[in-house]
Amino acid sequence: MAGTGKSTISRTVAQSLKDNGQLGASFFFKRGEGDRGRANRFFTTIASQMIRNVPQIITAVRATIDTIPDISEKQMKDQFEKLILQPCNSIQPGSVGMSTLVLVIDALDECENEEDVKCILNLMSRVQAVKAIHLRIFVTSRPELPIRLGFKRMLEDIHQDIVLHEIVKDTINHDISAFLSDELANIRDENSLGTSWPENKAVQELVLMASPLFIFAATICRFLGDPNWDPQEQLDILLKYSTRSQASKLDQTYLPVLDRLLIGCDDADTATLLEEFRTVVGSIVILEEPLAANSLANLLNLSCRKVNRRLDALRSVLDIPPNLDQPIHLLHLSFRDFLLDPKKQGKYKFWVDEAQAHNYLARQCLQLLGRPGVLKRNLCELDSPGTLRSEIDRNKIQLCLPAEAQYACRYWVHHLVCSKSNELWDHAYTLFKSKFLYWLEAMSLIERVLDGLMMIDLLRNNVSVSFPAITAITV
Secondary structure, eight states: OOTHHHHHHHHHHHHHHHHHHHHEEEEEOOOSSSGGGGSSHHHHHHHHHHHOOGGGHHHHHHHHHOOTTTGGGSSHHHHIIIIIIHHHHHHHHTOOEEEEEEEEEOOOGGGHHHHHHHHHHHHHGGGGGGGGEEEEEEEOOOOOOOHHHHTTTOGGGOOOOOOOOOOOHHHHHHHHHHHHHHHHHHHHHHHOOOTTSHHHHHHHHHHHHHHTTTTHHHHHHHHHHHSOOOOHHHHHHHHHHHTTTOOHHHHHHHHHHHGGGTTOOHHHHHHHHHHHHHHHHHHHHHHOOOBHHHHHHHHOOOOOHHHHHHHHTTTTTEESSSTTTTTHHHHHHHHHHHHHOOTTTTOOOOOHHHHHHHHHHHEEEEEEHTTTTTTTTTOOSSSSSTOOOGOOOHHHHHHHOOHHHHHHHHHHHHHHHHHSSSTTTTHHHHHHHHHHHHHHHHHHHTTOOOHHHHHHHHHHHSSSSTHHHHHOHHH
């Protein structure tokens, strides 16, 4: 279940294992954050960490890289066997200080490719073949179908399951109560409230509202602690939602935060605010990689002031750094789930149509790439066409191809395909016809040429038959 505290547990377990010298490696998946949302770098990341934590495998890993220098581009099965399984089996018994090492994998369900999820589970089940050290794997995930099927295919004696929301309710309530008491005490001290704030009855009601979702408890504490509002007024708003028996846990978590945005708005203001919300926040929740506020504003062709205005009241659900050059993150993926839930269409004013949001972002990416000077020949004004990528200063690339342009280069095809609309194919073809080579040059500068080739394949596989000119593109 979303919001039960899986990632917090993973981080705590990983830190505890690290302190005890038993952490082999860790990987925290996160949908919508580039390589963290995909499995492309999963086994290479695990291997690089294991080299540091288990130096006895260095020789074997180095031999693999010398023999197969492009191992990072090979299939996951090859990466697992050559970078993890075989090096671990090369260890001499007794040469490792700790007899048991643990690999921590968080939020496996947030890996974006279901086939990759199945592959990871299948491969990781083979670590029992390692004899020199005792490898254990700690995995957290929602019980999505690929996850359930992956474990079902394993022998029952090689895995043990714990369902967080099925833990004894008294235990969950005790932990949430302890968390709330500590956080509310901090809010009370910071706002010079009386020692009796909040009343014990209110705390117990919040505990019942939150259970079994720790994300609810964390969100309401951020909501109550917002320095722009009075904590007691915020608490009164929250408690009103406890009377809505039909409201889901996520509704009770996020509606108080969102409804607060509409207080004092007339019909015209409400319409404007909701449109801006879907434009800005709707884009944030489907971005493939987080962007900073200024980069997001440039991508959406909005003023940074307008973007910040829409985000200022959402710090309970978004991690918004004070530095405008730092990326904005979702505090929890459940906020994305809440906004995009198809069942909420027509019921909630803040509902975001996912296909339309992708369509909007695809349009903005194409328009950005079509602006004069964004994509052009010799983008970085190099002295020689034979200049190696490694010889080009990264700051120069960033200056010539800022974050929003890099994002548009990498993900315009993704948003176009996810929009499930033919509306923008003409625009895409126009861009290809005039700036295809310049786009490839940009992808080369940001070291994403292989991604570019995959994007072309994706286009060819998804383009409508009514656009034969695009389907004729070859590489």
